[in-house]
Amino acid sequence: MKVFKFGGASLKNADGVKNVASIIRQHGPDKLLVVVSAMGKSTNALEKIHSLAISGQNSSSQITILNDYHQEILKQLFPAGHEVYIAVETLFQELRTQLQGSGEFDQIYDQVVSIGEMISSVIVHHYLISIGLHSHWLDARTCITTDKNFREGKVDWIKTSAKIQALKPVLEKNIIITQGFIGSTEDGYTTTLGREGSDFSAAIFASSLVASSVTIWKDVPGVMNADPKRLSAATVFEELPFQEAAEMTYYGANVIHPKTIKPLANKGIPLLVKNFEDPSLPGTKIHECKVYDLPPLIVFKDNQCLISCKVTDYTFVTEQHLSIIFNALSSLDLRVNVMQNSAISFSFCLDFREHKVLSLIQKLQEHFEVYYNTGLTLITVKNYDEKTFEMYRSHAGVLLEQSSRSTLQVLVRL
Ligand SMILES: Nc1ncnc2c1ncn2[C@@H]1O[C@H](COP(=O)(O)OP(=O)(O)O)[C@@H](O)[C@H]1O
Numbered sequence: 532m533k534v535f536k537f538g539g540a541s542l543k544n545a546d547g548v549k550n551v552a553s554i555i556r557q558h559g560p561d562k563l564l565v566v567v568s569a570m571g572k573s574t575n576a577l578e579k580i581h582s583l584a585i586s587g588q589n590s591s592s593q594i595t596i597l598n599d600y601h602q603e604i605l606k607q608l609f610p611a612g613h614e615v616y617i618a619v620e621t622l623f624q625e626l627r628t629q630l631q632g633s634g635e636f637d638q639i640y641d642q643v644v645s646i647g648e649m650i651s652s653v654i655v656h657h658y659l660i661s662i663g664l665h666s667h668w669l670d671a672r673t674c675i676t677t678d679k680n681f682r683e684g685k686v687d688w689i690k691t692s693a694k695i696q697a698l699k700p701v702l703e704k705n706i707i708i709t710q711g712f713i714g715s716t717e718d719g720y721t722t723t724l725g726r727e728g729s730d731f732s733a734a735i736f737a738s739s740l741v742a743s744s745v746t747i748w749k750d751v752p753g754v755m756n757a758d759p760k761r762l763s764a765a766t767v768f769e770e771l772p773f774q775e776a777a778e779m780t781y782y783g784a785n786v787i788h789p790k791t792i793k794p795l796a797n798k799g800i801p802l803l804v805k806n807f808e809d810p811s812l813p814g815t816k817i818h819e820c821k822v823y824d825l826p827p828l829i830v831f832k833d834n835q836c837l838i839s840c841k842v843t844d845y846t847f848v849t850e851q852h853l854s855i856i857f858n859a860l861s862s863l864d865l866r867v868n869v870m871q872n873s874a875i876s877f878s879f880c881l882d883f884r885e886h887k888v889l890s891l892i893q894k895l896q897e898h899f900e901v902y903y904n905t906g907l908t909l910i911t912v913k914n915y916d917e918k919t920f921e922m923y924r925s926h927a928g929v930l931l932e933q934s935s936r937s938t939l940q941v942l943v944r945l
């Protein structure tokens with residue numbers, strides 16, 4: 532059996548849904564489970580709706596814009612009176628109810644933002660039925676069990692795998708359509724797996740079903756040695772070892788979610804990255820292989836924050852200081868992307884998740900003089916050569932630089 536994953540870019544309008552349906556129709560004789568993300572930029576829109584509502588502002592015009600966007604897609608795909616209209620309206624009702632719910636910021640966020648995937652999966656499912664395919668709609672929350680770490684739910688693999696394996700009889704006669712990005716706590720609250728987590732969902736299903744492959748359908752011809760939106764000369768890899776792909780995603784190559792590779796590599800399931808606009812292109816095969824002479828691989832990670840903690844009592848930075856800093860990071864579940872120390876200060880950069888980073892800074896200020904800069908970009912050059920090394924080191928606006936024998940990292944203000 533195979534797993535396909537279609538992201539927001541492939542489902543951004545009615546033609547996108549038709550194209551996805553045509554790829555599914557042509558998939559061949561294998562059993563198939565399809566994971567879909569929210570349409571277009573719906574998750575960003577839902578994040579905005581949530582943040583307006585939480586801060587006591589009126590979110591109704593943003594909800595209307597999101598509803599209109601989906602209604603336009605529906606109108607182009609289904610005749611008036613089709614049952615899908617009621618299904619989507621029910622989900623918008625659910626959105627309004629959740630916005631009025633009580634609970635922690637992150638908990639409400641997950642109840643609200645997950646609705647994008649619910650809507651898109653319902654639309655794709657009904658469209659597949661309308662063109663004569665045997666589609667079975669699955670609520671991913673009935674299979675993917677996580678802890679209560681809202682916005683970054685940690686998967687309970689034993690429970691999740693058992694529930695996913697129970698889907699095998701359904702797959703005999705149906706194509707399963709389900710949501711990426713979402714799961715559920717044991718007591719029934721929706722959780723999300725981290726932004727752009729639908730690739731990871733595909734890997735969870737594939738690993739539990741021991742699929743023969745996972746294909747993630749993207750708007751690029753495959754995995755490239757840099758984001759083609761940043762470097763137009765980027766070239767496509769025919770194949771890549773799991774290890775290399777995992778490292779790329781760790782440094783921030785957002786073509787694949789960082790948690791996707793491990794479950795697939797553990798079971799030896801190849802990950803294919805293919806282009807949904809031209810499925811005839813070969814794409815990239817990520818699997819256990821050796822590739823020699825890889826070109827320099829350049830990864831840009833935006834929205835970085837550089838924090839410097841300076842000791843205030845004329846002592847040097849000690850292990851006790853580092854322990855305070857790392858305990859604070861760990862208590863907020865924050866990950867450091869690069870770190871560096873001098874005699875009297877310790878600097879590190881991390882993703883700027885405003886809410887959490889400001890709490891971190893507050894904690895650190897109890898012990899250090901804290902300085903911070905936001906709006907930075909971390910550029911990582913893996914397998915650098917002389918030319919790329921010099922080029923990125925001498926980049927304008929470097930705030931921090933670090934290199935090993937194979938990897939250069941510079942933190943810059945672009
Ligand atoms: N190394 C890379 N190779 C290919 N694409 C990359 C790379 N790094 C970043 N990207 C970006 O990833 C995008 C595809 O991922 P994403 O937008 O998350 O897709 P989707 O939302 O459809 O899952 C591409 O449009 C491209 O700009």
Ligand SMILES: N[C@@H](CC(=O)OP(=O)(O)O)C(=O)O
Nearest residue numbers: 538539568574726727728729
């Ligand atoms: N919709 C979610 C999950 C996701 O993975 O989306 P996409 O496949 O479009 O990156 C997000 O935007 O974070």
